[in-house]
Amino acid sequence: MSKKIASARISESSSRLLQELNxxxxxxxxxxxxxxxxxxxxxxxxxxxxxISKEDYAQIEEGLIEIYEEIESQTFxxxxxxxxxxxxxxxxxxxKVGDAGxxxxxxxxxxxxxxxxxxxxxxxxxxxxxxxxxxxxxxxTRVASENTTTLLPGMTHLxxxxxxxxxxxxxxxxSMFKRDYERFIxxxxxxxxxxxxxxxxxxxxxxxxxxxxxxxxxxxxPTLNCxxxxxxxxxxxxxxxNISTMMxxxxxxxxxxxxxxxxxxxxxQLSDKHATGSSIMPQKKNPDIPELLRGKTGRVNGNxxxxxxxxxxxxxxxxxxMQEDKEGVFDSVKTALLSLEVLNxxxxxxxxxxxxxxxxxxxxxxxxxxxxxxxxKDIGMPFRDAYHITGNVVNLAEERGVxxxxxxxxxxxxxxxxxxxxxxxxxxxxxxxNARVSEGGxxxxxxxEQIETLLEWIKTKQ
Ligand code: ARG
Numbered sequence: 158m159s160k161k162i163a164s165a166r167i168s169e170s171s172s173r174l175l176q177e178l179n180x181x182x183x184x185x186x187x188x189x190x191x192x193x194x195x196x197x198x199x200x201x202x203x204x205x206x207x208x209i210s211k212e213d214y215a216q217i218e219e220g221l222i223e224i225y226e227e228i229e230s231q232t233f234x235x236x237x238x239x240x241x242x243x244x245x246x247x248x249x250x251x252x253k254v255g256d257a258g259x260x261x262x263x264x265x266x267x268x269x270x271x272x273x274x275x276x277x278x279x280x281x282x283x284x285x286x287x288x289x290x291x292x293x294x295x296x297x298t299r300v301a302s303e304n305t306t307t308l309l310p311g312m313t314h315l316x317x318x319x320x321x322x323x324x325x326x327x328x329x330x331x332s333m334f335k336r337d338y339e340r341f342i343x344x345x346x347x348x349x350x351x352x353x354x355x356x357x358x359x360x361x362x363x364x365x366x367x368x369x370x371x372x373x374x375x376x377x378x379p380t381l382n383c384x385x386x387x388x389x390x391x392x393x394x395x396x397x398x399n400i401s402t403m404m405x406x407x408x409x410x411x412x413x414x415x416x417x418x419x420x421x422x423x424x425x426q427l428s429d430k431h432a433t434g435s436s437i438m439p440q441k442k443n444p445d446i447p448e449l450l451r452g453k454t455g456r457v458n459g460n461x462x463x464x465x466x467x468x469x470x471x472x473x474x475x476x477x478x479m480q481e482d483k484e485g486v487f488d489s490v491k492t493a494l495l496s497l498e499v500l501n502x503x504x505x506x507x508x509x510x511x512x513x514x515x516x517x518x519x520x521x522x523x524x525x526x527x528x529x530x531x532x533x534k535d536i537g538m539p540f541r542d543a544y545h546i547t548g549n550v551v552n553l554a555e556e557r558g559v560x561x562x563x564x565x566x567x568x569x570x571x572x573x574x575x576x577x578x579x580x581x582x583x584x585x586x587x588x589x590x591n592a593r594v595s596e597g598g599x600x601x602x603x604x605x606e607q608i609e610t611l612l613e614w615i616k617t618k619q
Contacts, residue, residue: 176238181480185242186235187487191277192242193225195270196250198373199353200261206364209260216257220250241480242274243267264363265356268387268475272352275483277374279396282490283345286396289497290338290403291618294331296505298611301327305604308515308586309424310523317521320586321599323514328607333406335611338618340399348392351376355383358474388474390464390482397461397486400493401454407500408454411447414503418444423513428506431499446503453492460485515586522551522561524589531583536575546573562586 197218204214224246227233239245244267251258301324311321351371354361360383367379380386417424418432427444435441467481525547532543549572554561557568562584569576582588591600597607 179240179477180238181241181483182235182237182239182245184484184487185271185274186245188242188274188278188483189228189235189246190225191274191281192246192270193221194277194374195273195353196246196261197221198370199265201373202354202366202369203260203263205369206366208263208363208365209257213257213260216254217250217261220254220258221246223253224249241267241271243270264361264365265353266358266387268357269352269355269383272355272387272389273374275390275486276348276352276392279392279486279490280345280349280375282494283341283396283399286400286403286490286493286497287338287341287345289494289501290334290341291615293497293501293504294334294338294611295615296501297327297331297334298608298615300504300507300509301325301331301604302608304509304511305601305608306587307509307511308518308590310514310517310521311599317517317523319526319593319599320518320523320590321593322590322601322604323509323511324601324608325599325604328604328611330406330410331611332607334403335614337399337403337406340402341396344392344395344399348395349377350380351378352380352386352389354379355386358384358387384474388471388476388479390468390479393482393486394461394464394468397457397464397489400489401458401461403493404450404454404457404496407496408451410500411451414447414507415444415451422517424510424517426508426510427503428508430506431503446499450496450500453496457489457492460489518586519560519562522554523586524562524584525551527583527589527592528561528580530592531580532573532576535577535579538575549573562589 200209200214200217200221203209204211209217224233227249228235233249235242235245237245239248247258247261250261303324304327305322305324307323308320309323309326310317311319311326351367351374353370353374354365354367371377371379380389414425414427416422418427427446429442431444431446432442433445435443463485464482467478471478528550529540529543529547532538532546533540536543538546550564550569551561553568553572554564557564564581564584566576566578566581569580583592591602593599594603597603
């Protein structure tokens, strides 16, 4: 007797445990819109091909629209025991319209259904991320265009290297985000094929028309091979990779914003909105927002590696492991959308401390390379000799406690009498920045050219 009770209890609790492991409704419920859209297109096609009657179709269509409204208005809560969003909606439809609802799943499997819903979600969000990327590119380009004469120490190894302008630096990030934009769009195009109609793995004997559903759902065409289609999650991996790369760029920019707002730099000031105080140190203003953007890069990278690992070694076709594809994508998409909105606002509202940036250019003999270039170009010295003489000039400046740009003509000549007076002008940081006129270089002229080119490109995208 007691044994029976015990075993009954075990099986009850274990079935609840199994449900908890198996059910995806708690997280895939956010696909309700895509699921309903997919079902409406599928039902339309079934009716058009005479696979279901016009009357059944009318009931299904009406029922699905109602369910959509019920979910939106939270009169149908997706919190039941259904295994997933597909079962929940089909169940509700059958409750509402009876046998017609039971006919909806003809010539379809949850394998192609989930592949469709998830792909629609990814495609839709790819567009949204791309739009926000454009917004960020526009903002970065605006800040750049206002700062093409603002001197900034360009760095390598986080050490002062050569003078550049702040606009040029912003355009570096605009260029990264442009590549990101193009990467998202390329993925969108590559994956813009409809999975529905592939059924479980092998297609269906019903006389369906996959072109009809593809067209109604905004895809270019149906996918080529059904076995591949129901096992393919490349589209999800692509959005994860694209987000990771974009967030890596955002993280690098965030890192610079954090450094630049430190007392040692003071190159920029974030708006009070994007900084917070310390609970114990009243004088502090912390750059929490760029720190969070930097930190969130870690979690999106985790999501990418997680799905790559899930997919590795899965035999064809669908395996339940693939249900693990969703949460990471939902999380990365949400993170990407929010991060892009925040970054845009932060860049838009930050203050650029022009004087402070220019002052920093007086540290580190930024125009030393200009002297070496001059000795090669104008005096005809071999580069190694020029490099050596420049080193001596830098040592002299160090001895005098000045920047190389502050040395007098006489002081320069004391190192090598071949040096002519014209060089003094060349060592000025602004002159040095403006001397870099090669294509893609930092001179104000070339930076403006980059801004122009990017603005032209933006126009073709809006
Ligand atoms: N909830 C499932 C998923 O997200 C739907 C597909 C289930 N298919 C199956 N044959 N069990 O992957």
